[in-house]
Amino acid sequence: MRNLPAWAWTLALPSAFVMLWSTGFIGARLGLPYIEPLTFLAVRLLLATGLLLVVALLMRAPWPNGPQAITHTAIAGLLVHGCYLGGVFWAIDRGQAAGVTAILVALQPLLTATLAGPLLGERVSRAQWAGLLLGFAGVALVISSRLQGGTASAATLASTAVALLGITLGTLYQKRFCPVTDLRTGGAVQFAATGAVLGTLAMITETGQITWTGELIFALGWLVLVLSVGAIGLLFLLIQHGAASRVASLFYLAPPLTVVMGWFLFDEALAPSAIAGLVVVVVGVILVQRARPVPPPEG
Template sequence: MTLARLAPILFVFLWSTGWVVAKFADRFADPLTFLALRYAVAAVLFYMVCRWTGAAWPKKPAAFFHALVSGVLLHGFYLGAVWWAIGQGVPAAISGIIAGLQPLMTGIAASRLVGERLTPSQRLGLLLGFIGIAIAVLPKVFAVDAFAIPGFAVVVNIVGMAFVSGGTIYQKRYLHEGDIRTVATLQYVGAFALTLPAAYLVEDMRIEWSLGLFATLGWAVLGISMGAVMLLLYLIRRGDVSKAASLIYLVPPLAAVEAAIAFGEQLTLWMMAGTALAVIGVYLTNRNTRPSPESGVGARR
């Protein structure tokens, strides 16, 4: 199996484990503090990889700047907002359906900002994917006492999704060239520069040094920050951002399966039905179509 076929599968699996990691990480550190530590370690490891493999660094200051900004958007604001919101009491089910907004927002923005043209089947796929996520998680949402959920934290969670959509578009528009390894290194430098001061301002910066912390941090860095993010950058650069973003639809259902295994959370019939619909949506969005001459980014691939 080629990397082009394997990359989406690996990305969805690795990215979905972030939900489980967030639950484990909360036992050992405050959310933003853990993320700052994670970004610092990821930046150092990526830098070492770049040195060992002779990766080429950007030659123009603008390229450095764009890499830092994309890291602030994709990792700093996005994960920072989501992890902080969950730490404030936003249930994973609600955070999951908010995550389902991202492919829709990205698809709409991509058509306007980077010239992507969505076919009718792709538009239907994005819509079906969101409906599938809603079917999968809404029963859990309705089971939660709405008055117990901090409204401001929900707003922050939604804002985080807007930032990851913006970061994906920014990545496609300004970082379509250059070595992915050095781009990722600079992205984590940008994310760390934002997250560390934020952690200092809003948290006690609690860290409980233990084997559990190092195990959770190890997977967060190697599996997600390095593995999943490199795959995401590869997918964005290789194809349309709408197609890459649509894979996010598969993340909440898979995360629910992982949570059932790790924490004994219940899998429901609604969740399985919604997942099946989301899979159909992702297929429609990602299946090969012949781009028209005016189809923007797709026509230049």
């Protein structure tokens, strides 16, 4: 994968990641009526663990080298999968509008760029900052037409803040401490650790009742194969080969694309502000991706 041509890293792989990541709402929308959120995530992650474990053993993939590497890999997984997914699913399940959640989580690229300097030594150029701010403004414009319905409470806002910090710190932690971890074995470690933690929380806080339907089975299959294996694998691959702020900017494309998918698949309204916001987001992401990286300070 390291020998892929430049166009693959700059266009094909980021595009594939955004497309796959944006389909997460399909699984959540189909599955949550039949299963509680933490139970849903625990089952999903444990299924993904089993799948990646089989793949890793059949392909004889290398495992993280020693207890310290395994611990770092598990912590990155707990942040990205446990805090982010758990926080988002819990907030939406408790009635918070999906649009409110999306806007708050969309702060992730800006927060990542702010922390990438002190934590990773990366410098963000003025053009990249402009692109990041444009991207957030575009996301807010897209989501502004979708804020009807749902409520927000101190608990759901706190849950969303946990999700925001989880995906931000998890991205930076993966870049800093797990830069060369094999995606197959590393993914199995991360999913196993996070599935165990969320499963324990689910047993403590939820009833564990599951209504098995065709929609739920499809949702689980979709989230395991497309999201947990496909999108997450591409995310960590991009993190290994690019600056954290550049990779984070791709998350701006997911909410607008999700709105477009909702219009196409579920006949949801697509307001003019959403179309305008999508254009602004694309311009912002292009600015971030095309800007020349700033060299680190000497000394």
